[in-house]
Amino acid sequence: MEKETQEIIIKGINASPGICIGKAYLVDSEGVELVPKYRIQDKELSNEVKRFKAAVKNAKDELRKIVEKSPEELQHAHILETHMALLKDKMLYGRTIETVKQESVNAEWALKKVVSNLIEVFQTMTDPYLKERSADVVQVADSIMHNLVGTKKVNIAAIDKRVILVAQDLTPAETSQINLERVMGFITDRGGKASHTGIIARSLEIPAVVGLKNATASIRSDDLIIVDGNSGTVIIRPAEDNLVRYEERKIDYEEYKAVITSESKAPAESADGVSLAVMGNIELPEEVFALLNYGGDGIGLYRTEFQYFNRPDFPDEAELFDKYKDVVEAMHPKPVTIRTLDINGDKALNKQFSVEEANPALGLRAIRYCLKKPRVFKDQLRAILRAAAFGNTRILFPMISTYFEIREANRILDEVAESLEKDGLPYNRDIEIGAMIEVPSAVIMADVIAETVDFFSIGTNDLIQYALAIDRGNEQVAHLFQPLDPAIIRMLKHVADVAREKDIKIFMCGEMAGTPHHIPLLLGIGMDELSMNPQSIPDIKRVIRSLNVADTRSFMKEVLKQTTAKSTFELIKDTYGDILAERLYSG
Amino acid sequence: MNRSQPALSREVTIVNELGLHARSAAKIAGLANRSKASVWIQKGDEKADASSIVDILTLACEKGTKIAIRIENKSDFSILEDITELVESGFGE
Numbered sequence: 001m002e003k004e005t006q007e008i009i010i011k012g013i014n015a016s017p018g019i020c021i022g023k024a025y026l027v028d029s030e031g032v033e034l035v036p037k038y039r040i041q042d043k044e045l046s047n048e049v050k051r052f053k054a055a056v057k058n059a060k061d062e063l064r065k066i067v068e069k070s071p072e073e074l075q076h077a078h079i080l081e082t083h084m085a086l087l088k089d090k091m092l093y094g095r096t097i098e099t100v101k102q103e104s105v106n107a108e109w110a111l112k113k114v115v116s117n118l119i120e121v122f123q124t125m126t127d128p129y130l131k132e133r134s135a136d137v138v139q140v141a142d143s144i145m146h147n148l149v150g151t152k153k154v155n156i157a158a159i160d161k162r163v164i165l166v167a168q169d170l171t172p173a174e175t176s177q178i179n180l181e182r183v184m185g186f187i188t189d190r191g192g193k194a195s196h197t198g199i200i201a202r203s204l205e206i207p208a209v210v211g212l213k214n215a216t217a218s219i220r221s222d223d224l225i226i227v228d229g230n231s232g233t234v235i236i237r238p239a240e241d242n243l244v245r246y247e248e249r250k251i252d253y254e255e256y257k258a259v260i261t262s263e264s265k266a267p268a269e270s271a272d273g274v275s276l277a278v279m280g281n282i283e284l285p286e287e288v289f290a291l292l293n294y295g296g297d298g299i300g301l302y303r304t305e306f307q308y309f310n311r312p313d314f315p316d317e318a319e320l321f322d323k324y325k326d327v328v329e330a331m332h333p334k335p336v337t338i339r340t341l342d343i344n345g346d347k348a349l350n351k352q353f354s355v356e357e358a359n360p361a362l363g364l365r366a367i368r369y370c371l372k373k374p375r376v377f378k379d380q381l382r383a384i385l386r387a388a389a390f391g392n393t394r395i396l397f398p399m400i401s402t403y404f405e406i407r408e409a410n411r412i413l414d415e416v417a418e419s420l421e422k423d424g425l426p427y428n429r430d431i432e433i434g435a436m437i438e439v440p441s442a443v444i445m446a447d448v449i450a451e452t453v454d455f456f457s458i459g460t461n462d463l464i465q466y467a468l469a470i471d472r473g474n475e476q477v478a479h480l481f482q483p484l485d486p487a488i489i490r491m492l493k494h495v496a497d498v499a500r501e502k503d504i505k506i507f508m509c510g511e512m513a514g515t516p517h518h519i520p521l522l523l524g525i526g527m528d529e530l531s532m533n534p535q536s537i538p539d540i541k542r543v544i545r546s547l548n549v550a551d552t553r554s555f556m557k558e559v560l561k562q563t564t565a566k567s568t569f570e571l572i573k574d575t576y577g578d579i580l581a582e583r584l585y586s587g
Numbered sequence: 588m589n590r591s592q593p594a595l596s597r598e599v600t601i602v603n604e605l606g607l608h609a610r611s612a613a614k615i616a617g618l619a620n621r622s623k624a625s626v627w628i629q630k631g632d633e634k635a636d637a638s639s640i641v642d643i644l645t646l647a648c649e650k651g652t653k654i655a656i657r658i659e660n661k662s663d664f665s666i667l668e669d670i671t672e673l674v675e676s677g678f679g680e
Contacts, residue, residue, distance in 0.1 A: 082613040082640070089616070091641035118641060125647040133644050136609045 007239045008218055012187070013478070014232035015198030017535070018207035019250040020185040021243070024236075025163035026221040027170075037109040037312065045104065049097050052107035055147035060087050062143065079136075086140040091118065103312065108148050113312065115141040164227055166219050169473075170197045185227040187215050187234055192478035193511070201229070202533040203287055209234050211475040264295030264538035270523065274549040278541050279337075279531035281509060285323050288330045291534040295541060298334040300457070300531020301396070301509040302327060304380065305343050314345065317379045317386075324387035332391035337457070337509075337531070338384050339436065340409075342366045342398040345376055361465065366399035371408055381416040388428035395431065396457055401439040403448045410452055434507070438462035443491045450502035456495055457531075460510025464488055482565040483512040489521065489559060489568065496525045507531060517569075519543045520576050524556030546579045596629075596657040597667060603677035607648035611678040612640040618669050624660035626670070637670065 040048045067080045086092060092114060099110035115137065122134035162184045169190040186201050191210035201208030207229025219225065219236055226235040226246045230253065235242055269275040279300030280291035291299065307315045307323060328336050344357075344365045357363035370377035384395055397409045410433065417429040435442065435449050438459035442449060446456065460483060465472050467488060470481045482488070492508075499506035507529040512518050514532025516539055522530060523544070532540060555575055562568040573580075601607055607615075619626040619637035626637035630652060635642040637656065648654060656674070658667045673679075 079610065082609045085613045085616060086609070086640050089639050089641045090636065091639045091645075118645070121645045133609055137641060137644075 006237065007242065008236040010212055010215060010218070010234050010236070012209040012212035012215070012232050012234065013191075013193055013475075014229055015191070015193050015210040016186070016201035016206065016208035016229045017253075018185075018205065018229045019227065019246060019253055020164060020207050020229075021224070021226050021238075021246060021250065022162060022164050022184050024166045024219045024221055024223045024225050026216065026219060027165060027167040038106050040100065040104050040106055042104065045101055048100050048107055052096060052100065052111070052144075052148065055107070055144050056087050056093060058147040059140075059143040060084055062147075063087070083136065083140050083143075086136060087144065092137065092141065105312070108145065109312070111141060111144060111148070164225055166216055166225075168216055170200075185229070186210070187212055187219075187225075187227055189213055189216050190473065190475060192472045192475060192481060199533070200283070202535060203281075203283055203290075205290065205535055211478065213475070260538040260542065261294060264541055266295070266541070267297070268541040268544040270544055271546065271548045272550055274523075276523070276527070276544055277529040278537050278544070279335075279507075279509075279529055280534040280537060281531050282327075282534070285327050285330075287534065288327055291537075292331075294534045294537040296334075296534055296537050298392075298529075299327070299331060299336045300507055300529060302336055302338045304339060304341060308341065308343065308345055314376055314379070317383045320380055320383035321386050324383055324393075325390050328387045328391035328393050335392040335394055335432075337394040337396050337434065337507075338387075339396040339398050340367070340380055340384075341370055341376070344369050345373065361471070367397050367405050367409060368399065371405065371412075374412060377412060378416050378419075381413055382420060382427075385413075385417060385420060385427040385429060385431075386425060388431045389426040393428070393431050394434060394455070396434045396436055398436045398459070399438060399462070400435045400449065401441045403445055403452075406435050406449055406452050432505075436509075437495050438466070438510075440467050440491070443467075443495055446495050446498040447502065450498055450504050453504060455505040455507055455528075456499050457507040457509050458492060458495060460488075460508065460512035463491065463510070464512075467491060483510075483515070483518060484521075484565040484568040484572075486560075486562055486564065486568065489562075492522075492525055493556075493560065496527065500526065505529065514540060516540060516543045517572050517576070517580050520547055520552045520555055520572060521559055523547055523549050524552035524559065526553075543579060547576075595659070595661060595664075595667070596655050597671045598653060598655050599671055599674045601648050601650055601652045601654065601674065604650055606650050606652065607643060607646070609640060609644060611673075612643040614673060614678055615643060615670055616640045618666055618673070622658065622660070622663040622666050624658065624663060626659075626663060626666060627657040629655040629657060 063080050063084050067084070095114045096107065096111045099105065099113055100107055103110065118137055119134050162182055164185040164187065165183050167188050169188050170186070183206065185206050186197050186208040188197050188210045189212055191197055193210070197210055198208055207227045209227055209229055209232050212234060215234060223237055226238050226242065228246065228249070235246070238246070267275050268278045277297040279298045280294065280296035281301040281303070282288065282291060282299055283303045283306050307320060324338060342365065344360070344363065364372065384393065387393055395413070397406060400406050413433070417427065420427040432454040434455040434457050435453045436459050437443060437446065437456050439462070450456070461472065464470065464481055464483055468480060468482070468485060470477050472478060472481045496506050505528045506526065508522060508527050509531040513522065513530035514536035519540060530540065558571060559568060562571060603611065616638050622638070628635045628637050628643060628646060630646045630648060633646055635646045637643065656667055656670050658664065
């Protein structure tokens with residue numbers, strides 16, 4: 001048997017570049033500990049309040065025991081006495097009971113809601129010492145929560161050091177609960193390059209290795225680990241020599257990043273003078289700064305789901321408007337492409353009350369969900385049109401699979417504009433409307449759909465998944481997720497040709513657009529705009545500058561003759577290998 | 588207004604190094620919890636319920652912050668005095 005201190009090296013999929021060295025934080029096999037929400041019957045409400053009061057009493061008894069054991073003069077005991085007082089504080093105790101009664105929800109959820117609201121207030125404070133005071137509130141709330149739930153689990157929101165998160169898998173709802181400033185890297189057993197963990201890690205510019213199969217079995221919390229997101233390597237309990245080697249690599253990589261970023265602000269103009277907009281995909285308004293830093297010419301995809309996760313109700317128009325306006329104003333005059341809700345909103349809000357779908361990817365989501373829930377949809381559209389009065393805004397409708405859907409979406413948009421007119425609110429209806437092309441039926445019907453929109457944006461992640469019938473999060477088949485499959489390339493070509501014929505613009509916002517070796521092909525197809533994770537922008541701009549668009553057009557003729565993804569890749573390597581080889585890091 | 592009636596509000600400055608932190612807030616709340624009517628702490632336009640540690644903390648009072656302590660019922664006057672003294676003494680720290 002090997003000793004537990006033995007170094008272990010495991011290989012996975014490099015989902016987000018960068019290198020980090022730090023302590024592991026293991027999320028249990030059920031995923032991040034989530035606070036359940038369920039409805040309490042009116043006649044049970046008083047019992048629920050009693051249950052909460054009992055949990056507070058237990059927490060208080062626990063604290064009292066500790067205080068009694070501590071010598072009077074110890075500072076620590078004073079803190080615990082403060083905590084005992086906090087347990088009964090009306091802003092915590094009183095409000096939780098009020099929330100249980102008013103919203104007919106379980107005490108765990110009510111407590112979590114009250115605490116999250118309080119933490120938000122503390123987060124806005126500028127004095128770092130006072131800001132930290134929320135830690136006391138969190139600790140006290142945790143002790144109540146433990147007594148409510150009956151476990152001694154560590155709450156992930158309360159991690160107070162920077163860690164590397166180790167999990168089997170992380171769903172969007174789970175990642176939205178994590179305090180991301182405290183995470184320096186991700187490693188997961190499951191997932192592929194395009195999994196949610198990968199996307200989040202790339203947008204936060206922290207390294208991630210996914211698809212490691214059983215990393216969670218070999219890693220314990222507080223183990224020292226190295227995550228190399230460039231090569232997809234994870235080293236558990238590294239030996240001295242590897243530690244030194246990776247410290248050096250980490251410095252090298254950061255220097256490389258600094259160099260490439262410095263050239264990124266200049267426009268991407270090909271060697272023969274064709275310029276292309278290189279845009280960024282974002283999920284949070286906070287990412288705008290990084291995007292501009294990386295030289296993004298605009299936002300090609302603003303994913304709007306985040307505001308719908310991890311909360312008991314739908315965000316209202318005012319709340320959505322505030323966020324969109326922030327982004328639109330910060331980017332002006334550069335365009336911001338806001339994609340409407342791309343999930344099943346009911347599920348995001350509350351797993352308890354929604355119907356489980358056997359195939360969520362083929363289920364009620366995106367435009368299908370929105371057309372079924374016009375109230376939710378209209379709130380978002382009103383917020384977008386109002387934000388559009390403050391800067392360059394576009395709307396992108398996701399997952400269009402029939403002409404009917406895009407026609408309906410446009411009709412509702414007109415209705416919304418009329419209602420804003422009536423309400424006398426400033427808005428702008430005269431903005432570009434786009435259809436996301438990510439379902440094979442939309443590719444076939446592109447000529448019809450083109451009549452109703454100003455642009456197409458190809459979402460390659462989903463298009464590849466649906467066209468090749470590959471679940472990209474399933475590592476058994478993840479290797480078959482091939483952007484260079486001839487079927488995919490022909491689809492892209494078809495959509496681009498239709499767009500040109502119908503005189504509308506053609507964009508791409510999937511992962512494919514951010515991969516350097518795909519660029520000759522995408523230029524050859526005639527993309528007007530590419531949108532990607534912000535950190536890919538500098539490298540993609542560099543590749544575009546070194547290419548000749550006229551050459552890529554004739555290169556496309558050769559590409560279209562290929563019959564497999566492998567031969568297409570070989571062709572790219574043979575033709576453009578020298579340009580692509582300049583990269584210091586792959587992945 | 589009756590001149591003989593003592594003012595129901597006192598202005599004080601936070602003097603302790605760490606500002607109004609949890610422990611000092613707990614001391615204020617401990618006193619305020621004995622009052623008959625509400626006791627408020629006012630900082631600029633914002634006010635906090637002095638019987639809630641959390642509410643006091645959310646006012647974010649650093650060292651040097653001027654606050655007003657206000658009572659609503661004159662029978663709580665001694666509590667006003669005690670809190671004022673507590674803050675002025677830097678919470679005995």
